[in-house]
Each structure stands twice: as structure tokens, then as C-alpha cells.
Amino acid sequence: MKPTDTSNPDYFHKVVDCQWGCPAHTDVPAYIRMIAQGEFSDAYMENRKSNVFPGILGRVCDRPCEPACRRGRVEDKPVAICRLKRVAADHRDDITARLPKAPDKSNGKKVALIGAGCASLTVANDLAPLGYEVTVFEAMKTTGGLMRTNIPQFRLPPKVLDEEIGYILDMNVDLKLNHPIESLKSLLDENFDAVFVGTGAPRGKNLELPGRYDSDRIHIGIDWLESVAFEHVKSIGKKVLIIGVGNTAMDCCRTSLRIGADNVKVMARKPRGFFKASAWELEDAEEENVEILVNHSPKEFVIENGKLTGMKFELMEYKVDDNGRIDRGTSVGEKIIPCDDVVLAIGQDNAFPWIERDIGIEFDQWDCPVVNEKTMMCGREGVFFGGDSAFGPKNIIWAVEHGHQAAISMHRYCQGEDIEDRLPDGMNLASQKMGMHEWSFSNNYDGAPRRLMPHVDLKERFKKIDIEVELGFTAEQAMQEVERCLNCDIQTVFTADLCIECDACMDICPVNCLTITHNGEEDDLRTRLRAPAENHEQALYVSAELPQTGRVMIKDEDLCVHCSLCAERCPTGAWDMQKSTLLVPYAKDEISDESAQPLAGASA
């Protein structure tokens, strides 16, 4: 293999599994260390920089970082990254003085953001401080989009939403509620310099089966949740069937339990392991005694005397092949399950009835606009998309990242610059050595298992619909959990010229990451390392030829616990522990604005 090119910021970034896994590249280990030092406000601001809504996301983020977290490979459970984010939010002081502010003077450019969901709000957050006149048009009577209308209050209290959305609106954002945009064409005729579409994927999927329209007790999940949120719906029958087993289904079943149901079944077409819901959402639902029935494929709604009495299912059997792929299944019988209500939670579609098809915006076969994944601009210049409206339903953190990228493009576009020619990511490295055996971070491995989130008592929590179930970590729990983080951003950095091949680093490494051997192709090398190197997702860090024997030093990045022992045992300092800081450009960093500076360390 060729020596690893560590000058590419992606190399060390990828070692920080959580940050690489986070669509917005939140600097997780940095904020975890701030929490460890009791600097909650700093930790909050570090989060806010990239993910804008730490209090919200600390509760309900989809947390792609956690399955990615290295700790989950070293032992069972990843670091409770999301819960620690909430710790930062819960314990922060008043940070209003540290928030970005809108300047006194406008920069003379006007932008329109359609929808007041997290995607649009992120764009507003990034552009308002640069002097843009930002107008947000929202169809509903309130802000937040699905975060408010669909994520139940027992998971996300409205107070948290109001606070973090308030931070943004306070930057002179002109919010127009109850203001649906009914024609994009006419909006484009107004004199906005750029338009952002953050209208989400608002259509819940329907299930066209016999009996569908013969009862008013069959509900579309996202519409029903919205009605509950706006208190148009205040009750449901005793026996409820939820069709589908994604995250919406989990919110539907738990909401039902709070407004009158006492027997809720989630009906899954496939077996466990093929559910869309995250493991933790399933756990939380099952904790509330929701029953999940597998291998039930819906066949028809059973209506007796004009009344919904149950639902008929086909009982399925599936074959799973060696690669873990499941077949389409065969029906082996039928069963009727009695119920009072059915909630359909089988997905969402995009819908843009208000966008004319003759204004230069191309739509694909699923009625999604064709949007550039990097710039977020569609075929019509000056019109940008983000969040669920861009590529179909995803989650909040993706919507935020889209917002950041769209803001960069809108800024460049309004300043007359090429939107493709954006700043690249940068990377800073700084040694963390403080003395012979002293490092600037807590380098010892703490074997403590993941802390469990305390929940409100099972009887208490159903008394009202807005009792937040998760209580947040206690101070003790937070202090234990932070120590589980392996500080993956403190990189092992190698200088081949200095190595005398004494083997000290190899011998001390607790997880056998390091090997000195003759070079070869990657597949061959992976069989010759000191510990099995079967995780091909993780890079091999290959050195230049070593001076004494011409062999190479190889580090399998997979399981390094960043204990620094290699660097401590190295007599020549060939290994060093250096903190990598990923420099992610935002709209404010783009050079076209006079007040903004180019990013330090950014490589062209």
C-alpha cells in the first residue's frame, strides 16, 4: 500500500467515527470533554455551531453517531452521545449573549424561506447574522414543523422547541405564520434574491385495502399525530392497531396509550431485525407494554354494521439468505385481530401541489424535485431545497446539514460567486503531550458500562400527554458517561523517520492495533496484522518505509482506544498524540463577505 495521505482532512476525520457519522459533523469528543470539565455552556455552544438545536437533538436526534461510535465496537454499547448533548443543554447557563446577532445594517439582500421547520430555521440561523433580510413563510399557526406537530410532547417538550427556535427568530427574522405559499411562481415574482424550500414531506402514505373508506376510525399517522398535537383529537378507542414499525409507529402507539387506549399492538409485516424503528424507540415502546406482532401483512379492514371491528392479516413466512437479505415472503394463513382504531404509519411522501411544473424545476418519478446534493440548488437558479423536501423524509440532523449547505450556496449566489466553488473542510493538528507521561486529556480506558437513562415511573407518565418520559442524566451519570468516550479525535500520528523498530508501541497496545511488517496489498496486509483486521470500513494507516529495515508501520484504526500508550512507550517520539480539529466552513466563513476570514488550515 502507499503511505497514507494524512494531509487530506478526511483521513483523520474518519477516525472520529461519531463526527464522521453525524451529517452535521458535530465535534462530539470536544463537547464531551467540555462536559467532563463542567463547561456546559461551552459544550452547548460547540453543539450549536454544527447542529443548531442541541436541546432538541439531545432528546430526539436519530443519532447516526451512536451506531458509528468506536466504543460500540470495543465493547457492546456506544457512548450515550445524544444523552450527553442533552446534559449540555440542561445545565447550560444563559447563553443568549454568546449567540450570533443580526447586524444593525442589512446587506441589502432578501431571502424567502418556505416552511418554519428545522431546515428553514437553520438557513435563517446562518444567513441572518450576515445581514440578510430573512422572511419565513409558514402555513401553520406555529413554528417547528414536524418537530412540533409530530414528535410527541412526552419526547420533546414545547418549551425546549420555543427556546431554541426563539434564538433564531430573535435575529430579526420576519416570521409570517398562517401564510401558506400557494404558488412558487408568484413568490418568485416578488423581489427575493434567493428562495429556500423547506416544506418537508407532508403526505402520509395510505393503505388502499378493502374497507379503507368505510370507517372514520382509520387514521393516517402523521395527520393524526398533528391533530393530537393541536388538540383536535383528544381520545382514541381502547384497542388500537398501529400498522408499520418505523419511528412514526412508535410515536403513534405511545401517544394512543396516553389518550385512552389500553391495548396497543404494532403490526409488523417482517420479522425483528428488519424493522425501520431505531432500537431505542422499540425499547421505549415495549417498556410501555406495547405488543409488537411480527409477520402480519395487512389484508383488509373488517367492518361490521358500518363499524370497524378489526383487521384481517396474512400470516407470513420469510427466508433470509446468507447475506442477510430477506425474500418477499409467503402467506401461510390468515388472522383477524379485533380493534377499535387503526393508525397507518407506513411512511411519508413528498408533495408539491403548489410548485408549478413550468418554472424550470425538474421532478423525478417520485415527485421529488431534482436537487444538487452538494449545493442544494434545483434546476431553477436561485431556488434551493433542504430537509425532507429535498430528497424525501430523513431526520432533523440531516435537515440541519442541508440548511447549512443551502445557506452557503445562497450566500455565494447572492454575492454573485460560483456556488460550486465552496471552501473545503480544513484540519488542524496539535500535540497533546504535557510531560513525560502526561496528556491534556483523560487517556486511561474506563471500563464502565453505558449509563441507563432514568425514566418517569410507568404509572405516572400516562397521567398527562406532555409528561416528558426521560429525566436526563444525573450529575453522577453524566460524569461517568463522559469517561467512556475514547477521545477518537486525539489522533495517533506517526513519523516514520524517527522509528528505530524497537516494537515497544506494538507490545504495549492493549488492542493490538499496531504491526510492523513488510508492505503488501491491502487484502494481504489485513491477514498479516497482529489482530484480525476484518472491518474493511476502517482504514489501515500505513507509514513510509522505516529507516532500518524498509518495513512499514501499520495501524488498524478499527479499535484504537486512544490510550496514548504507544506514544508514551516510544523512545523517539515517532508516535505522537495530536488533537485533530475539523474545520467545517459555514456561510459566515465564505470569503466573499468582507468581514469573514478564510478558515485557518483549510487546504485549497
Next chain:
Amino acid sequence: MSYIAKPKVTHPGMPKNKLGLTARDYEGTVSTLCAGCGHDSITAAIIQAVFELGVKPHMLAKMSGIGCSSKTPAYFVSQSHGFNSVHGRMPSVTTGANAANRDLMYIGVSGDGDSLSIGVGQFVHAIRRNLNMCYVIENNGVYGLTKGQFSASADIGSKPKKGEPNKQEPIDPVSTALSLGATYIARSFSGDKEQLVPLIKGALMHRGFALLDIVSPCVTFNDHEGSTKSYAHTREFYYPVVDMDYVPPAEEIKAAYVKGEVMPLVLHDGSTIVLRKVADDYDLTNRAHAFKYLRDHFDKGEICTGLLYLDESRAEMNELMGSIDTPLSHVPLDALHPGSQELKKLQSRYR
């Protein structure tokens, strides 16, 4: 020396041996030697060897004298027996232990000072007795522990860090052992675990005195330019003669050897040593030939390594003495201590 102990966390895919243990289970406390010391690398090789052999920790006895090298038994197999003796006296303590208990596997770890300077008298007699042990000399050419004075293995002309080059003849443990009739003689290098680990396995399984002279650079006092025991010098003049693999009894010998002919040698317990001759002109069963060969290459400044001599035929100390198989601790007290009457009877036989 590190402030934190090596964390207990391990790679989930680490192999296990026949006892279900991983190599990590054979570790000791964290080393207090200088970072980069060759001795630490030898410690790691010993751990690997006993792990691969599946040695039961409580059946191993670690013996040593005084020196940085002699400290290292603390750094491997914490669950075993150990005796850290007086400077240069490890061989006699091991002799006593071995006489009392033949069941244990003995590994002695010594230094060039411990074995060739102060302890040379003990060393040569242990060889003469063919004491059944694996005797490791971690050879750095200096007294590391006392800050780097030349030891008896320093080569003529080798430069110290400060002061005058050495002028006295070195004692070569390999040729010394050859002349005294040691039955398993090898030389290796702390920086070549591929060669070293099988040599240690063979030495532990060999019946009789097995000497491993291992060049083990002292990073602090003897790794500079002009030293003949530095990493760089050893690598430059490294001359592998015979590489070997150790194959436990009943395991199939895979004929995957490219260079040289395969000559399996069977040890007393049925295990095999498979040789890969790197130099075609070497015969490791012929003492006179080996002696001359090694001397010729030594004169050229080359460091011959590998399994250099093997003789499985000679009886080890306990066999020579005709002492009983059972460890004395297992012999009932009345048999072990038959009383003064029996002693008198015995003495009368020699009157």
C-alpha cells in the same frame, strides 16, 4: 514507565489457546524499564510463546538475578511462580528448585552482566549439569541498571556513550555454551520476534539446558553510533543461519517451506522442530563445525542467529542424578524425612 497501567480492554477477536486464554492473560505488571528497551520486546515474545504453547501459568517458574533484564519476570505471567535472586546467582537457585520439583517449567531471565560478569561461574556450571531450563540472556553489552558500564559481552572497539572504547575480549555465551556441552543453543534479536518466538517455544520444550542469547539493545546507554549492540548495528550485521518453527506433538507439519530443505527434529515429548536453513553450509548437529562457523562469521563482524546447536540425546540433571520424578512437595513427610536411624544406616554404607 507509564503512569497508567495497560488497560484491560482487549481486541474482541483475539485468538485463544487450548486453555481458553488469550495472550493478554499471560501479561504481568506494566514495565518500569526505559521506553524502547529491547528487554520489553523479549518479554512480549515470551508472553507470545507461553500463550501459544498453552502453558498453565501455575506450572511455570520464572527465575532471575539482578539487572534490568532480571527485573522483567515481573512483566510476564503474573499467575506463575518466581524467584528474584542475588546478582549472578540465578543458576544455583534454579538448580535447587529444579532438584526439588521437576514438574515445573523453568525460565531464567538474566543479563550479560548477571551471567557473564559476576555470575559467569554459576552460568558455566548450570550448563555442565545440563540443568533442564530455558536460560535467556538479554544481551545489551552493558550494565543497564547501574547506568551503562561495559559488561563482559562488550565487543572490542565498541564505543560507550562517554569515555574510551572497550579493549578486552568479549565472552560469547554461544561459543561458551557450545564448548561446555549445552544441548539447545540459539541466538536471536529482540527486534525479530518472527525468529524469536519459535526459538523460545523450542527452548521451553527442550529437555536439558537451552540457552537463548538475545541481543537486546539498551536504548538509553548503548544505542548510539559506534555501539555494536545498537538496533541499527545489529540489523546491519544480522546474519540468520537457521530459522525454525516449533510444532507441538500430534500437529501436522505443513510443508510450506520455500528455502532450504526441511529437516524435522523430534523432541523428547513428541513435538517437532522444523528447520529452515537459511545458510546451506551450516550443520547444527556438529559441534566442531558450528564452533568454527560461528567464529569465522564473528571475525567478519557478523551476528549469526537462529537455532545454532541441538542435541536431544543427552540426559538432563535429574536424569543424570537418578533423582525421583515426584516433586518433593508431593512426597509424604515420613518418606521425605525418614528419621535419624535411616540417616545413620545410609552413612554406614559409606564408611
